[in-house]
Amino acid sequence: MAVVILSVMSLNKIVKKGIETVGPEITKVSIQLDGVGLSPWSGRGSIKGLVLGNPEGYKAEYAIKLGQASVQLKPSSVLSDKIVVRSINIEGPEITLEGSGLKNNNLNKILENIDASLGTSSQSQSGKKLQIDELNISGGKIHLSLSVMGGRAITVPLPAIQLKNLGTSAEGVTPGEAIQKTISAVLTGSVKAAEVAIADLGKNAAEVAKKVGEGVTDAAKKATGSATEAADKAAKSIGNLFKK
Numbered sequence: 001m002a003v004v005i006l007s008v009m010s011l012n013k014i015v016k017k018g019i020e021t022v023g024p025e026i027t028k029v030s031i032q033l034d035g036v037g038l039s040p041w042s043g044r045g046s047i048k049g050l051v052l053g054n055p056e057g058y059k060a061e062y063a064i065k066l067g068q069a070s071v072q073l074k075p076s077s078v079l080s081d082k083i084v085v086r087s088i089n090i091e092g093p094e095i096t097l098e099g100s101g102l103k104n105n106n107l108n109k110i111l112e113n114i115d116a117s118l119g120t121s122s123q124s125q126s127g128k129k130l131q132i133d134e135l136n137i138s139g140g141k142i143h144l145s146l147s148v149m150g151g152r153a154i155t156v157p158l159p160a161i162q163l164k165n166l167g168t169s170a171e172g173v174t175p176g177e178a179i180q181k182t183i184s185a186v187l188t189g190s191v192k193a194a195e196v197a198i199a200d201l202g203k204n205a206a207e208v209a210k211k212v213g214e215g216v217t218d219a220a221k222k223a224t225g226s227a228t229e230a231a232d233k234a235a236k237s238i239g240n241l242f243k244k
Contacts, residue, residue, distance in 0.1 A: 012036045026176045028113035029053040043073040055109040060096040082129045082172040093140040107187040129172030137161040159189045
């Protein structure tokens with residue numbers, strides 16, 4: 001009984017250590033975490049200050065930054081082989097989408113790292129499994145810095161994301177597989193938002209070009225009119241000279 005109590009009381013340390021050690025092994029980027037506060041008795045808790053670093057070769061300080069995520073577990077599953085997570089709610093995350101385009105970017109690189117790791121990492125199949133009934137991401141924003149945008153960097157809203165019924169089968173999903181599905185959903189939402197932003201930039205550029213063109217045309221008309229008027233005045237002056 002004492003062992004069970006000690007295991008439950010050390011749950012927060014176990015989760016924090018798992019995120020900070022298994023996470024970088026799977027994603028191949030640094031992961032920082034301020035703290036985990038989970039109550040094994042109520043199943044409620046939070047994860048604070050999670051920052052997912054950028055792959056090598058990218059300039060931004062981070063790829064994903066979560067201020068806080070609230071978690072609801074099934075308390076009785078904490079000591080079982082499959083931990084049942086009733087819900088994860090992530091509010092106000094900040095995403096950096098950096099690279100040359102919508103396919104060649106930092107999030108895609110992290111996803112490629114995860115895909116490669118799932119087949120080779122000893123952590124990918126061993127250890128506890130997860131069941132996540134519902135994962136919601138809302139109120140996020142994306143910092144876009146793509147070369148296809150002509151060097152412009154803008155921030156746009158991240159569309160709301162919802163994932164349901166991950167690992168509901170008997171075998172569940174590994175932490176790596178859960179991370180893979182989550183980042184894949186974030187990448188999909190970020191790319192959709194980027195496509196809209198790029199299209200808007202194109203429309204704005206076209207409108208500016210049109211206005212500039214109209215301005216040039218108006219200026220040319222005015223210049224032509226002024227030149228014609230000046231020529232008429234000069235001709236009249238010359239005619240008057242001959243009359244004298």
